[in-house]
Amino acid sequence: xxxxxxxxxxxxxxxxxxxxxxxxxxxxxxxxxxxxxxxxxxxxxxxxxxxxxxxxxxxxxxxxxxxxxxxxxxxxxxxxxxxxxxxxxxxxxxxxxxxxxxxxxxxxxxxxxxxxxxxxxxxxxxxxxxxxxxxxxxxxxxxxxxxxxxxxxxxxxxxxxxxxxxxxxxxxxxxxxxxxxxxxxxxxxxxxxxxxxxxxxxxxxxxxx
Amino acid sequence: xxxxxxxxxxxxxxxxxxxxxxxxxxxxxxxxxxxxxxxxxxxxxxxxxxxxxxxxxxxxxxxxxxxxxxxxxxxxxxxxxxxxxxxxxxxxxxxxxxxxxxxxxxxxxxxxxxxxxxxxxxxxxxxxxxxxxxxxxxxxxxxxxxxxxxxxxxxxxxxxxxxxxxxxxxxxxxxxxxxxxxxxxxxxxxxxxxxxxxxxxxxxxxxxxxxxxxxxxxxxxxxxxxxxxxxxxxxx
Numbered sequence: 001x002x003x004x005x006x007x008x009x010x011x012x013x014x015x016x017x018x019x020x021x022x023x024x025x026x027x028x029x030x031x032x033x034x035x036x037x038x039x040x041x042x043x044x045x046x047x048x049x050x051x052x053x054x055x056x057x058x059x060x061x062x063x064x065x066x067x068x069x070x071x072x073x074x075x076x077x078x079x080x081x082x083x084x085x086x087x088x089x090x091x092x093x094x095x096x097x098x099x100x101x102x103x104x105x106x107x108x109x110x111x112x113x114x115x116x117x118x119x120x121x122x123x124x125x126x127x128x129x130x131x132x133x134x135x136x137x138x139x140x141x142x143x144x145x146x147x148x149x150x151x152x153x154x155x156x157x158x159x160x161x162x163x164x165x166x167x168x169x170x171x172x173x174x175x176x177x178x179x180x181x182x183x184x185x186x187x188x189x190x191x192x193x194x195x196x197x198x199x200x201x202x203x204x205x206x207x208x209x
Numbered sequence: 210x211x212x213x214x215x216x217x218x219x220x221x222x223x224x225x226x227x228x229x230x231x232x233x234x235x236x237x238x239x240x241x242x243x244x245x246x247x248x249x250x251x252x253x254x255x256x257x258x259x260x261x262x263x264x265x266x267x268x269x270x271x272x273x274x275x276x277x278x279x280x281x282x283x284x285x286x287x288x289x290x291x292x293x294x295x296x297x298x299x300x301x302x303x304x305x306x307x308x309x310x311x312x313x314x315x316x317x318x319x320x321x322x323x324x325x326x327x328x329x330x331x332x333x334x335x336x337x338x339x340x341x342x343x344x345x346x347x348x349x350x351x352x353x354x355x356x357x358x359x360x361x362x363x364x365x366x367x368x369x370x371x372x373x374x375x376x377x378x379x380x381x382x383x384x385x386x387x388x389x390x391x392x393x394x395x396x397x398x399x400x401x402x403x404x405x406x407x408x409x410x411x412x413x414x415x416x417x418x419x420x421x422x423x424x425x426x427x428x429x430x431x432x433x434x435x436x437x438x439x440x441x442x443x444x445x
Contacts, residue, residue: 005338006299008335008336111299111336112302113299113302113305144298145296145297145298148340149293152292184293187290187293187294188296191295191296193281194281194286194294195281195285195294195306195307195354195355195358196281197307
């Protein structure tokens with residue numbers, strides 16, 4: 001399952017609090033998207049790639065984050081080649097890659113719980129219109145938690161389909177996958193209740209770095 | 210102490226529990242029965258996850274119908290599939306989430322999380338994504354995440370069903386060493402031999418209530434007879 005997850009470490013980027021880190025990401029992404037020259041985007045991409053060793057992230061993480069995007073990147077670049085110039089296709093492909101690599105770096109150096117505390121703080125104004133910030137944070141946590149559950153449901157249903165003699169996974173597995181996910185969602189809800197998780201209390205602040 | 214008084218329950222007009230009366234005071238209580246016998250519904254009633262249609266369940270005098278949240282802070286619950294019990298993405302975060310809203314400081318939450326992970330052999334997985342743990346490790350995490358809240362009673366609904374023999378042994382030894390009252394639902398009959406009391410649930414009724422060896426014999430006879438109880442023991 002290719003989802004960038006937290007890599008414990010003591011680099012300078014690990015030490016940056018989540019708020020400034022996300023603000024930095026937003027500014028960097030905006031800056032990258034405003035550039036339109038191949039050479040500039042190439043330089044930005046090189047700098048982004050260098051940020052991985054500079055934060056003591058393993059090379060395999062850089063490769064994994066790139067590999068995940070490759071099929072989508074190929075489609076985008078091919079489409080741009082057909083409809084625009086090769087320079088434009090390289091700029092857009094490069095920008096996409098930079099954004100994903102930067103986001104991956106932020107995810108790898110920030111604990112989910114730290115992010116949630118930040119999101120909960122950012123969502124506080126919503127309390128005025130009756131939205132619980134705690135619930136917003138919990139929904140985000142559950143969304144991240146559910147990614148491997150969705151992947152697992154897909155693999156299980158695909159394997160069951162092929163085990164019964166079908167050659168390839170078909171769209172028919174979508175229904176059992178959805179049924180499986182609905183069951184998982186129900187069980188997760190039950191677990192949240194059973195564990196006495198206080199939905200309207202602040203998220204655990206056991207590590208807010 | 211848990212008291213179950215005249216409990217009846219049904220799902221979509223299909224009755225699952227008929228007039229259960231129990232008082233559970235023993236340190237180790239086992240519950241056995243076939244799939245669909247109603248034992249999981251009964252277990253879920255003990256910490257207020259399911260509210261009985263008729264009758265009531267009291268935990269230390271608190272009615273699950275009125276005091277669900279307070280009861281769930283006293284009565285921990287472990288599910289059969291640890292995967293669906295894990296709420297947060299990483300191991301430490303999942304343990305810590307159960308401590309939220311309990312008025313603990315950041316340092317206390319961190320200390321209790323680290324301690325419980327060390328106690329259950331998960332210290333090395335502190336910041337690891339929970340979905341990457343093995344089946345046995347996930348069940349130990351589920352157990353640790355419940356025990357970190359220091360419940361007075363622990364209900365385990367078939368926690369060993371999806372585990373191999375080594376992990377079954379690990380979970381069972383862990384449960385047996387706990388100071389809490391443990392109510393264990395299981396299909397692994399051999400692990401109940403040193404329990405204080407075992408209940409057999411059959412078609413929503415208490416078919417037997419007594420010593421482990423007699424309960425297991427009764428259950429086996431029940432299964433051999435195709436679900437008909439050869440002779441019902443008088444419930445306590």
